[in-house]
Amino acid sequence: MNRSRFIQSLTASTALLAGANLSGFARTPHLDAKPSPPTPILPPHLNKGDTIGIVCPSSAVEDNFSFTLAQETFEALGFKVKFGQYVHRRFGHLAGFDKEKLSDIHQMFADREVKAIICMRGGSGAARLLDQLDYELIRKNPKILMGYSDITALHAAIQSQTGLITFHGPVGTSTWPAFNVDQFQKVFFDTKQVLYQNLTDKGDDLVQRENRIQTIQPGKVTGKLLGGNLTVLTGISGTPYFPMMENSILFVEDVGEEPYRIERMFSQLKLNGTLHKIKGFIFGQCTDCTPKGGYGSLTIDEILNDYIKPLHIPAFQGAMIGHIKRQFILPIGATVEMDADQGTIKVVQNLFSAS
Numbered sequence: 001m002n003r004s005r006f007i008q009s010l011t012a013s014t015a016l017l018a019g020a021n022l023s024g025f026a027r028t029p030h031l032d033a034k035p036s037p038p039t040p041i042l043p044p045h046l047n048k049g050d051t052i053g054i055v056c057p058s059s060a061v062e063d064n065f066s067f068t069l070a071q072e073t074f075e076a077l078g079f080k081v082k083f084g085q086y087v088h089r090r091f092g093h094l095a096g097f098d099k100e101k102l103s104d105i106h107q108m109f110a111d112r113e114v115k116a117i118i119c120m121r122g123g124s125g126a127a128r129l130l131d132q133l134d135y136e137l138i139r140k141n142p143k144i145l146m147g148y149s150d151i152t153a154l155h156a157a158i159q160s161q162t163g164l165i166t167f168h169g170p171v172g173t174s175t176w177p178a179f180n181v182d183q184f185q186k187v188f189f190d191t192k193q194v195l196y197q198n199l200t201d202k203g204d205d206l207v208q209r210e211n212r213i214q215t216i217q218p219g220k221v222t223g224k225l226l227g228g229n230l231t232v233l234t235g236i237s238g239t240p241y242f243p244m245m246e247n248s249i250l251f252v253e254d255v256g257e258e259p260y261r262i263e264r265m266f267s268q269l270k271l272n273g274t275l276h277k278i279k280g281f282i283f284g285q286c287t288d289c290t291p292k293g294g295y296g297s298l299t300i301d302e303i304l305n306d307y308i309k310p311l312h313i314p315a316f317q318g319a320m321i322g323h324i325k326r327q328f329i330l331p332i333g334a335t336v337e338m339d340a341d342q343g344t345i346k347v348v349q350n351l352f353s354a355s
Contacts, residue, residue: 227332251284
């Protein structure tokens, strides 16, 4: 073959290969291409008399009485209760083997009788399920999912993979004071565009000391509400199950973490670009996050001043979010307006479908 024919043959072969989708070789996407956020999916709203499904995606529940209290709680709220088949199982500290927990979650989403799914508790282990969840099943059977702490992993993954609005709020083992019951009523029964605002009761003190908010950076902003437990969120950042943070308002909370670990997690979220994508920031409660000794410690205030204040976005701390008795029930993935001066979060869209 002469040189001219060789070059023609090589050029034709290269063009053919460039257009082919060879078995086992995916075409490389354009490096500048960015994935689009999923289309938002609204779950159907609740009615009294509906059936609530209870699952255990994370740590095991140690006593049977907790299940009794959970059943009585949701019955008192006006629901029937159905427990997952494997909620009493245990594998080490986990509530059973992964396949058992997945089976319960999938069954609850597939069960047409079940209108909402409540997680029994947090702890640890939900992230083990993320690459095995049937997101197509969830997408086709949208339902209310509620929980907090370790359940953050499920909220983040379901948001990133389906766009379904889920709810950061009490679990089956939570206590239900009047504040939580009122929140539940407003969100799920009244289906109003809720305004979340801390309690302002000062008791018999001269000034209010509990549930105070502090403005980090003043201003108002509207965006998609995303977040949850800081440790869990940081643990899945950089994976396909971490939600797209562009144009979002990020809220975080934590429990039992020393300030140096909180600082390290904020450092990771800064270095991986998360903090530079958000439009607003809310820090809830960091329960039992005191230093345990050593050569000294940064304070939570200093950490927030180092990582959040330089972003120059509306931000506040002290929201009633976290491992506390009275807590907000927040719609993850919903559009909200946040006022950092007043410490308020207002839902500005419908949360539920018409069906």
